[in-house]
Amino acid sequence: MKPLLALSALTAALFLASLLIGYSPIPLGTALAALFGAGDPLNAMVMQDIRLPRALLAALVGAALGMSGAAMQGFLRNPLAEPGLIGVSASAALGAVLALQTGLAAAYALALPLTALAFAFGAVLLVVLLAGPRGASLTLILAGIAISALAGALTSLTLNLSPNPYAASEIIFWMMGSVADRSMSHVWLAAPLILGGLGLLLTLRGGLDALTLGEDAAHSLGVSLGSIRTRLLIGSAAAIGAATAVTGAVGFVGLVVPHILRPLVGHMPSRLLPASALGGAAMLLAADIATRLILPERDLKLGVLMAIVGAPLFLHLIYKTRREIG
Numbered sequence: 001m002k003p004l005l006a007l008s009a010l011t012a013a014l015f016l017a018s019l020l021i022g023y024s025p026i027p028l029g030t031a032l033a034a035l036f037g038a039g040d041p042l043n044a045m046v047m048q049d050i051r052l053p054r055a056l057l058a059a060l061v062g063a064a065l066g067m068s069g070a071a072m073q074g075f076l077r078n079p080l081a082e083p084g085l086i087g088v089s090a091s092a093a094l095g096a097v098l099a100l101q102t103g104l105a106a107a108y109a110l111a112l113p114l115t116a117l118a119f120a121f122g123a124v125l126l127v128v129l130l131a132g133p134r135g136a137s138l139t140l141i142l143a144g145i146a147i148s149a150l151a152g153a154l155t156s157l158t159l160n161l162s163p164n165p166y167a168a169s170e171i172i173f174w175m176m177g178s179v180a181d182r183s184m185s186h187v188w189l190a191a192p193l194i195l196g197g198l199g200l201l202l203t204l205r206g207g208l209d210a211l212t213l214g215e216d217a218a219h220s221l222g223v224s225l226g227s228i229r230t231r232l233l234i235g236s237a238a239a240i241g242a243a244t245a246v247t248g249a250v251g252f253v254g255l256v257v258p259h260i261l262r263p264l265v266g267h268m269p270s271r272l273l274p275a276s277a278l279g280g281a282a283m284l285l286a287a288d289i290a291t292r293l294i295l296p297e298r299d300l301k302l303g304v305l306m307a308i309v310g311a312p313l314f315l316h317l318i319y320k321t322r323r324e325i326g
Contacts, residue, residue, distance in 0.1 A: 066280020069254025095119030120241025177303025197239030252310025
């Protein structure tokens, strides 16, 4: 319980810091008043239309990535599993790229996230069809890898054949991942799906605990592996699809956060799921704050920073694990 309380306090502090830190410094009292529409209309616009959506999306997307990664690792019993393993992220990115390339994103404000969501759920449907109703974990992984590879190839093909260099540039920048320049419309679109997906993933807590004993032992305890897999796929598709649809690709959160927090919760999947949601939210909020402080005059992308920080951190975790085993 103590790790969850500490993570909750850390996430709340970072959320407040995200509201207060920006290109235009606003005192704490003025910022909080502006958040509720009081005071200078310009400050109210900055707080309500720029900083609040950005902070909310960073927290929501971080929670989606963190919990989905923990759930995927628990179900597959593979510490290298992450949310993009089943092809949701790559397929959502493909949908967004096609919306940008065809001009739908320019014609309709929400065409990009809606197309990305449609492709994300399409990827899950393909995984289920390829893996079969009773497919083993290995089959699920192979199906996800195949779909990710296909979606990545089609995305590259779209960029390769793009006749418009401005559209190609916009696609590349979107794929880097960011929560900047998002509105409350993006929050209202993503929040129900992310929260619904996280709620569905939380129902896996008992089943994932049983799976630590092995599939045969879990089955003898009355756990339905088919039901767990279905809820995992739908929950991950909703949460990760919605997150990718509004922010682009942000990696390493779902891979690194469960590794960091697993020893703190006694290696229990039921405790790791909510802890990873809070940890993912805290990590993405901190990273988004860093993008504003490191290069305030430039648009440093959140996905780029996460890759720069996440890859060395993950290598350190691998090295630490190897030393403990050795």
